[in-house]
Amino acid sequence: MQGSANLNVMIKAARAAGRSLVKDFREVENLQVSSKGAGDFVSRADTAAEKVVRDILMEARPNYGWMGEESAAVEGKDPTRRWIVDPLDGTTNFLHGLPHWAVSIALEHKGAIVAGVVFDPAKDEMFIAEKGAGAFMNAQRMRVSGRGKLIESIFATGLPFGGRPELPATLRDLGRLLPATAGVRRWGAAALDLAYVGAGRYEGFWERGLKPWDLAAGMLIAKEAGAFVEPIDPAGDILADGEIIVANEPVFDGFAKLIRGG
Structure with missing residues (x-):
């Protein structure tokens, strides 16, 4: 390009x-x-x-x-x-x-x-x-994955460490998500997680407690590859709140519903 x-x-x-x-x-x-x-x-x-x-x-x-x-x-x-x-x-x-x-x-x-x-x-x-x-x-x-079923999809996130306040919410997320999907990966680099959604390697990604520099480049890459990108709280602001949910179009609604507890 x-x-x-x-x-x-x-x-x-x-x-x-x-x-x-x-x-x-x-x-x-x-x-x-x-x-x-x-x-x-x-x-x-x-x-x-x-x-x-x-x-x-x-x-x-x-x-x-x-x-x-x-x-x-x-x-x-x-x-x-x-x-x-x-x-x-x-x-x-x-x-x-x-x-x-x-x-x-x-x-x-x-x-x-x-x-x-x-x-x-x-x-x-x-x-x-x-x-x-x-x-x-x-x-x-790059284009996002074409998989359309949650049970065939894998997702990425970060697991809070050292007593971070996001841990209880993340554990609740995992409790809802793991039974409904093909698995969750935790590789420890949010920028790459977002880029991997864009490359079709994951169907989606979510995380709380991030900083603008963790998110800014990767979320644009995912979006330009065809991903839907939203704050976890639909009324929120991704960079200001440090919370994000990203997925390909076919699984986004079902994935978001699980993460948002709907």
């Missing part, structure tokens, strides 16, 4: 960060790790990757704002545009030597996500989308 100038610089930044992370991943036992909270860690690799992304994006678009997981937000001279970045989605996987993590970069314009990149360096899979232009993985157009 022929992407916009903004998308091209996002891809460049994601690949550069990916190279930095792969070098550290090979020496994961030697990383300098500090605690950022119960069950949530930040590593030297994480902060170094964010600097790589930020330097490239802000050099290319110095007037844009910035929201990143590991640094303070910046209000840009152009108040209508903002980068939303998670330099290492799946930090816990990374620190345990599990090759399932990604660089996530989104561009927001006037409150809407207009471009998204999710790059999985370990598998060399680059998921990209621009609003209204479709979604692609390694230059091949």
Whole structure:
């Protein structure tokens, strides 16, 4: 696909960060790790990757704002545009030597996500989308799964850890969902979960307690691949509330009903 100038610089930044992370991943036992909270860690690799992304994006678009997981937000001279970045989605996987993590970069314009990149360096899979232009993985157009029965479908989520307040609701979700479906996967990287829905690898995804940088790029990729994307609370706001439900069209209503407890 022929992407916009903004998308091209996002891809460049994601690949550069990916190279930095792969070098550290090979020496994961030697990383300098500090605690950022119960069950949530930040590593030297994480902060170094964010600097790589930020330097490239802000050099290319110095007037844009910035929201990143590991640094303070910046209000840009152009108040209508903002980068939303998670330099290492799946930090816990990374620190345990599990090759399932990604660089996530989104561009927001006037409150809407207009471009998204999710790059999985370990598998060399680059998921990209621009609003209204479709979604692609390694230059091949993606479409959501065509499965139409819940009992044949698999779904992804995140399981709250360390006493997170979302645990009771998630356990209730699982109690309703598991008997009605082919299973649930918990792979520990929300950006990739969303991209995988777009690629047809999962039929759907839901989670609570997420941050904008976990969601922004992946939800656009899923939507541009044909997924339905809504907040769990129909009256809510996905990025503000950190709650999302995503699925292909044939199973969305049944899936959403189970998650919403209807």
